[in-house]
Amino acid sequence: MGWAIALHGGAGVPLALPPERLLPREEALHHCLHLGVQALKAGNSALDVVELVVRELENNPHYNAGKGSVLTSEGTVEMEACIMDGKTKKCGAVSGLKTVVNAISLARLVMEKTPHIYLAFDGAEAFAREQGVETVDSSHFITAENIERLKQAKEANRIQLDYTEPTAKAPKNEKLIGNGDSQLGTVGCVAVDSQGNLATATSTGGLVNKMVGRIGDTPIIGAGTYANHLCAVSATGKGESMIRSTVARDVAALMEFKGLSLKEAAAYAVEGVPRGTAGLVAVSATGEVTMPFNTVGMFRACATEDGHSEIAIWPSK
Amino acid sequence: MGGWAIAVHGGAGVDPNLPLERQEEAKQLLTRCLNLGISALRSNLPAIDVVELVVRELETDPIFNSGRGSALTEQGTVEMEASIMDGQKRRCGAVSGVTTVKNPISLARLVMDKSPHSYLAFSGAEEFARQQGVEVVDNKYFITKENVGMLKLAKEAKTILFDYRIPAVGLDTCSAGVDSPLVMNGLPISVYAPETVGCVVVDGQGHCAAATSTGGLMNKMMGRIGDSPLIGAGTYAGDLCGVSCTGEGEAIIRGTLAREVAAVMEYKGLGLQEAVDFVIKERLDEGYAGLIAVSRNGEVAYGFNTTGMFRGCATEDGFMEVGIWE
Numbered sequence: 001m002g003w004a005i006a007l008h009g010g011a012g013v014p015l016a017l018p019p020e021r022l023l024p025r026e027e028a029l030h031h032c033l034h035l036g037v038q039a040l041k042a043g044n045s046a047l048d049v050v051e052l053v054v055r056e057l058e059n060n061p062h063y064n065a066g067k068g069s070v071l072t073s074e075g076t077v078e079m080e081a082c083i084m085d086g087k088t089k090k091c092g093a094v095s096g097l098k099t100v101v102n103a104i105s106l107a108r109l110v111m112e113k114t115p116h117i118y119l120a121f122d123g124a125e126a127f128a129r130e131q132g133v134e135t136v137d138s139s140h141f142i143t144a145e146n147i148e149r150l151k152q153a154k155e156a157n158r159i160q161l162d163y164t165e166p167t168a169k170a171p172k173n174e175k176l177i178g179n180g181d182s183q184l185g186t187v188g189c190v191a192v193d194s195q196g197n198l199a200t201a202t203s204t205g206g207l208v209n210k211m212v213g214r215i216g217d218t219p220i221i222g223a224g225t226y227a228n229h230l231c232a233v234s235a236t237g238k239g240e241s242m243i244r245s246t247v248a249r250d251v252a253a254l255m256e257f258k259g260l261s262l263k264e265a266a267a268y269a270v271e272g273v274p275r276g277t278a279g280l281v282a283v284s285a286t287g288e289v290t291m292p293f294n295t296v297g298m299f300r301a302c303a304t305e306d307g308h309s310e311i312a313i314w315p316s317k
Numbered sequence: 318m319g320g321w322a323i324a325v326h327g328g329a330g331v332d333p334n335l336p337l338e339r340q341e342e343a344k345q346l347l348t349r350c351l352n353l354g355i356s357a358l359r360s361n362l363p364a365i366d367v368v369e370l371v372v373r374e375l376e377t378d379p380i381f382n383s384g385r386g387s388a389l390t391e392q393g394t395v396e397m398e399a400s401i402m403d404g405q406k407r408r409c410g411a412v413s414g415v416t417t418v419k420n421p422i423s424l425a426r427l428v429m430d431k432s433p434h435s436y437l438a439f440s441g442a443e444e445f446a447r448q449q450g451v452e453v454v455d456n457k458y459f460i461t462k463e464n465v466g467m468l469k470l471a472k473e474a475k476t477i478l479f480d481y482r483i484p485a486v487g488l489d490t491c492s493a494g495v496d497s498p499l500v501m502n503g504l505p506i507s508v509y510a511p512e513t514v515g516c517v518v519v520d521g522q523g524h525c526a527a528a529t530s531t532g533g534l535m536n537k538m539m540g541r542i543g544d545s546p547l548i549g550a551g552t553y554a555g556d557l558c559g560v561s562c563t564g565e566g567e568a569i570i571r572g573t574l575a576r577e578v579a580a581v582m583e584y585k586g587l588g589l590q591e592a593v594d595f596v597i598k599e600r601l602d603e604g605y606a607g608l609i610a611v612s613r614n615g616e617v618a619y620g621f622n623t624t625g626m627f628r629g630c631a632t633e634d635g636f637m638e639v640g641i642w643e
Contacts, residue, residue: 089571089602095542096439115503116534116541117567121414121439123540207434213441214434215413222549222573240435244407246549246576253577257584 002305003040003194004287007032007053009063009299010185011236011279013313021062022313025299028060029311033301036189040305046191046199046232047085047108054081054104054201057187063299064185066102067141069205071150072212077141079205080120081107082219086198086227086285093219096121099135100128104203107219109133118219141205153209186218188234190227190283194305198232198285200225200248207239217242222249230255230285231262236298237278245273251282263290270294320615320633321358322519325350325371327381328512329564329607330501331625331641340641343380347629347639350374354518355631364518364526364559365403365426372399372422372528375514381627382512384420385459387532389468390539395459397421397532398546400436401429404525404554404613411546414439417453418446422530425546427451436546459532471509471536499624501605502534502565506624509535513545515552515561519611521633525559527552527575534566544569549576557582558589560610564623568604572596578610588612593620 009025036053044052058066058081069077080095081103092111095118097103109131110119119127128135186204193199202225204218216239217224224235226248233248242248247269254265262284270278270292279293281300289302296314303309310316325347354371362370376384376399387395399421400411410429413436415421427449428437437445446453499506513531520526529552531545543566544551553560553575560575569575577600581592589612597608597620607621609628617630629639 091571093542114538115567116538116543117570118542118547119538119540120542121540123538126539211432211434211437211441212444213437213439215411215436215438220436220547220549221570222547222576226573240433243435243548244402244409246553246573246580249549249573249576250580253580253584257581 002287003192004283004289004302004304005033005036005040005049005189005191006281006283006289006291006302007036007057007189007300008234008236008279008281008291009057009187011293011295011298012185012276013295013297013299025062026311026313028057028062029299029301032056033303033309033311036191037303040191040193043194046193046197049191049193050189050199050201051083051104051108053189054187054203055102058102058104058203061143063187064205065187065203068143068146069141070185070208071142071146073209074212075150076212077138077205078212079103079141079203080215080219081201081203082221082225083107083111083201084199084221084225084227086229086232089228091117091221093118093221094120094124095215095219096213097124098138099125101134101136104201106133149208157209186224186236188236188281190232190234190281192232192283192285192287196285198227198229198283200227200232200234202234222246224248226252228252231282233280233282235278235280237273237295241273241277247273247278247280251280262288266290267292319523321521322611322615322617322630322632323351323354323358323367323516324609324611324617324619324628324630325354325375325516326561326563326607326609326619327375327514327627328510329621329626330506330510330605330623331627332507332510333624334507343627343641344639346378346380347627351629351631351637351639354516358518358520361521363522364520364524367518367520368516368526368528369401369422369426371516372514372530373420376420376422376530379461381514382532383514383530386461386464387459388509388535389460389464391536392539393465393468395456395532396539397459397530398542399425399528399530400546400548400552401425401528402526402548402552402554403429404556404559407555409435409548411436411548412438412442413542413546414540415442416456417443419452419454422528424451435548467509467535471504474504475536501623504535511563512627513563515563515609517559517561517609517611519559519613519615523613525554525611525613527554527559527561529561549573551575553579555579556613558610558612560608562606562608563626564606565604568601569606572600572604574600574606574608578608589616590618593618596620597622
């Protein structure tokens with residue numbers, strides 16, 4: 001029992017990522033975990049904690065959310081996010097954001113201030129202005145790294161057209177996608193507070209070189225994000241696979257209907273998706289955490305009240 | 318057991334005072350659509366083709382809330398959404414914020430078949446539509462006089478509801494504080510009934526498919542997305558079954574309703590009707606919705622906790638039924 005928190009910065013980490021690109025990401029994991037743990041210790045609700053951690057990850061330019069979001073085929077950003085309160089199953093989601101500094105907070109406002117769950121594109125931007133949330137010029141979110149990534153993805157596409165779905169040789173495919181850097185990435189945080197309430201939050205810029213208007217799994221309740229009274233899940237990976245496999249929902253469904261433990265259910269859900277396309281973090285109402293992935297690596301961190309903590313990128317031994 | 322089966326719906330939540338001619342009109346449309354689907358199944362068309370062609374018919378007819386005849390946004394425009402899923406490999410396609418495409422369900426199918434993605438929305442979806450050369454029309458084509466009138470009533474109803482200080486619980490969210498199946502999405506169903514459309518089919522090969530299409534919530538905020546385009550919420554098809562839902566979008570999303578039917582069949586071994594009943598009873602909390610479903614064994618089922626649901630179903634052994642009420 002007790003509180004627990006897990007967060008991720010995306011599944012799909014290229015083996016060839018140089019130390020100067022790894023280090024700031026690792027530091028961010030440390031920093032965000034610390035923030036989240038302090039907030040939980042201070043008695044904040046799981047919902048507040050996941051929002052604040054994801055805001056921090058969005059603000060970090062090294063992760064694919066908020067600043068640092070990957071670019072569409074037109075070189076623009078279209079951010080999406082989703083938040084869910086396990087206790088009430090209330091949820092909020094946004095897509096197609098171009099100027100909102102913290103998509104996750106707008107998602108929360110959709111949940112709390114509108115009769116709807118999901119707002120997108122112009123309507124979401126208009127709502128953001130109504131609510132007076134922080135907005136900036138779209139260029140704020142675009143980083144040199146992502147401009148480069150887009151360029152490589154466009155070049156690789158010419159090659160990629162000859163290949164079918166990722167096979168077991170995931171690392172090879174990931175290299176193909178863009179000179180050693182991966183297309184995958186999303187940020188998320190799940191937590192259970194000292195009251196036993198669960199919450200999840202996920203945010204992303206989506207898929208590199210995605211078509212304008214493409215929506216991934218992140219804002220789709222049950223695909224990339226889900227929380228109920230049993231567990232909270234935030235997933236990352238190839239959106240199209242997560243959507244058809246309703247990954248986040250399945251973790252909870254397996255626990256509920258087949259009596260699997262959190263760890264078993266999460267592992268099963270990740271195994272059900274093609275190799276090299278998914279990872280997730282999850283916590284249970286009883287304070288357990290799990291962070292399975294079927295990619296080469298996943299930026300992740302977790303901590304539980306009983307003192308266990310882990311910050312990692314590669315598979316644990 | 319075995320053989321093909323088909324079900325169609327035109328929305329859960331029906332005004333009990335709906336004039337008889339309207340009820341008749343609706344039943345005729347459902348019958349016509351069922352027959353279209355049945356013909357197609359008899360010609361051995363695969364499930365995925367059948368659900369698309371049936372939903373196209375429902376979109377084209379102005380009676381229900383999809384394609385022409387869609388509910389209007391708060392600005393009086395139409396923003397349509399749809400999703401389609403092929404149970405065989407769980408391939409799926411969805412669109413939202415469609416404003417000029419005559420048949421959103423076909424655009425959703427193209428997303429599934431012709432794009433590297435599963436879901437396209439707003440200007441990106443419209444752009445894709447043009448690239449694909451689908452039939453497009455002016456947004457006005459979808460707007461009916463009746464819905465313009467309904468929008469006005471909906472705006473007034475919202476004002477009245479607030480003036481009379483009806484219990485504020487949930488009034489600013491989608492589950493009405495007035496606990497009644499006659500108020501859905503915060504509005505009396507005499508003013509607005511969901512009327513999303515959908516079709517589920519299992520073909521002679523035992524393959525399931527599902528498709529759902531809608532104009533969404535009357536007087537919705539611009540950019541509002543409901544359950545219909547969300548795989549797992551409004552639409553789902555897998556090995557075991559195909560499901561299409563309708564009703565209060567927010568309740569369906571929160572309950573991941575369509576996926577739930579398949580999940581309890583998969584993980585708890587429930588049969589189709591049991592699964593449908595379980596989900597309607599246990600997964601809606603204070604929400605109101607209905608759904609239709611088929612199983613790979615050629616069964617068909619539906620369930621709803623609303624006042625009525627426009628539906629029709631048929632199976633290969635000759636069973637056929639079109640109904641509105643319990």
